[in-house]
Amino acid sequence: MVGVTLRGVSKSFGQTPVLHDINAQVPAGAFAVLVGPSGCGKSTLLRLIAGLEEVSGGRIMFGERDVTDLPPRDRDLAMVFQSYALYPHMTVRQNLAFGLELRKEDPAVIRERVDEAAGMLGLEPLLDRHPRALSGGQRQRVAMGRAIVRRSSLFLFDEPLSNLDPALRNQVRVDIRRLHDKLGATSVYVTHDQVEAMTLADRLFVLEGGHIQQSGAPLEIYERPANRFVAGFVGSPAMNFVDARVSHDQGTTTLRVSDDDGTTAIAVPSEARFEDLAEGRPVCLGIRPHDVAPAADGALTLRAELVETLGPDAHVHGQLGGQPFIACLAGSRPVDRGSTITLAVTDLHLFDADSGVSLRA
Numbered sequence: 001m002v003g004v005t006l007r008g009v010s011k012s013f014g015q016t017p018v019l020h021d022i023n024a025q026v027p028a029g030a031f032a033v034l035v036g037p038s039g040c041g042k043s044t045l046l047r048l049i050a051g052l053e054e055v056s057g058g059r060i061m062f063g064e065r066d067v068t069d070l071p072p073r074d075r076d077l078a079m080v081f082q083s084y085a086l087y088p089h090m091t092v093r094q095n096l097a098f099g100l101e102l103r104k105e106d107p108a109v110i111r112e113r114v115d116e117a118a119g120m121l122g123l124e125p126l127l128d129r130h131p132r133a134l135s136g137g138q139r140q141r142v143a144m145g146r147a148i149v150r151r152s153s154l155f156l157f158d159e160p161l162s163n164l165d166p167a168l169r170n171q172v173r174v175d176i177r178r179l180h181d182k183l184g185a186t187s188v189y190v191t192h193d194q195v196e197a198m199t200l201a202d203r204l205f206v207l208e209g210g211h212i213q214q215s216g217a218p219l220e221i222y223e224r225p226a227n228r229f230v231a232g233f234v235g236s237p238a239m240n241f242v243d244a245r246v247s248h249d250q251g252t253t254t255l256r257v258s259d260d261d262g263t264t265a266i267a268v269p270s271e272a273r274f275e276d277l278a279e280g281r282p283v284c285l286g287i288r289p290h291d292v293a294p295a296a297d298g299a300l301t302l303r304a305e306l307v308e309t310l311g312p313d314a315h316v317h318g319q320l321g322g323q324p325f326i327a328c329l330a331g332s333r334p335v336d337r338g339s340t341i342t343l344a345v346t347d348l349h350l351f352d353a354d355s356g357v358s359l360r361a
Contacts, residue, residue, distance in 0.1 A: 001186050002063040002076075002153040003028040004049060009058035011044055018044050019210045022058070026203065031180050031187045035197035036207035037233070043158060045207070046190045050156050051075050062154065077154040078147035082162050084139045086131040086146075092118075093127040096145050110149075117145040120179065137168040144179060155180070157189040161196065173200065194234050198222065206230050228284060228356035231349055237289045237328065239349070242321035244285040246277045253277055255285050255348075257321040264320070266299045266345055273361040274350050283359065286349035289315070289328040295344035302327060303340050316341070 004026040011019040019041045026032040034042040047053040049060060051072035060068045067075050086095050096114045105113075118124050121141045131139055140160055147155060157176065161169045177200055180187045191197055197204055198218045205215045206229075214226040218234075225231035231239045244255040244266070253268040266285070268274070277283075292300065302325060306317040309331055316327045316335050327343055335341060350359040 005061040033201035078152040113149040117148040282353040284351040291347040292343040298342035298344040300343040
């Protein structure tokens, strides 16, 4: 296994900058996920690591080896693409073996590696089938098997689940994580799906606008987002945001949210630590949908404009401070559309109203 280090990596296409001074480190054996919305530069960054694009500036290191100017074949990596990229005229066995045959490996070694990969991925019954006779999930397993037989120290995944239906996506996601743990190689995975990112990653890199907005353990980023963008992107459903002003009354700090129905005062928990909460300061208040709970004396009053029942959970949609607001409540306690509920806030986040930077101390 080998770690990956990016030192001031940038990329421009013509006069258009796509990545800006990227500094990141993926420890050897880690599962790193690059996540962000479409167009943020994550796939371009993966292609730079693979050697499929040339960097405009900076260096890429695999361990102590500088690979910045090496072609893909000399980087000792394996890549799994979104499109599977299987040869339709070849059987599964032939697809798995093809790369090794090009490298003129010993036939006995090829058979051993193909059988090993097929066993890992449950492909033994499919070895004599052609890709057209496989489901999407089976094709993606073949694509992963083709990467496994290379026995590389680094695996790159470029949105490999995007073409699968939700049920298959969940299953193959588990397969990918199990495969990583079994092989012990370093993995770098690109996705725009933050659920995939949270469940797969040891280390998460959140990108936007060609910059790394935050990196760290998934739960750390979820609980302590560095800015409003990260807070809104990581977590499902997304965090609620409303405009508020700071108020101090008899030693209690509250956040006042105004709308057509009056002003709502939400107390800041005494144990919470935030920077510079001066009287009257405008802030952006962030509340995760799961961080509210029904309470007779709750601070929030929400009229249920829409209720989505999802079995264990119910997503109650309403408005707070003139902004859309979602509350995730227990599905066992149904809420009628059009009814009004009161909610207590169990946790909250504050961001600077102008820069969007977190105010958590």
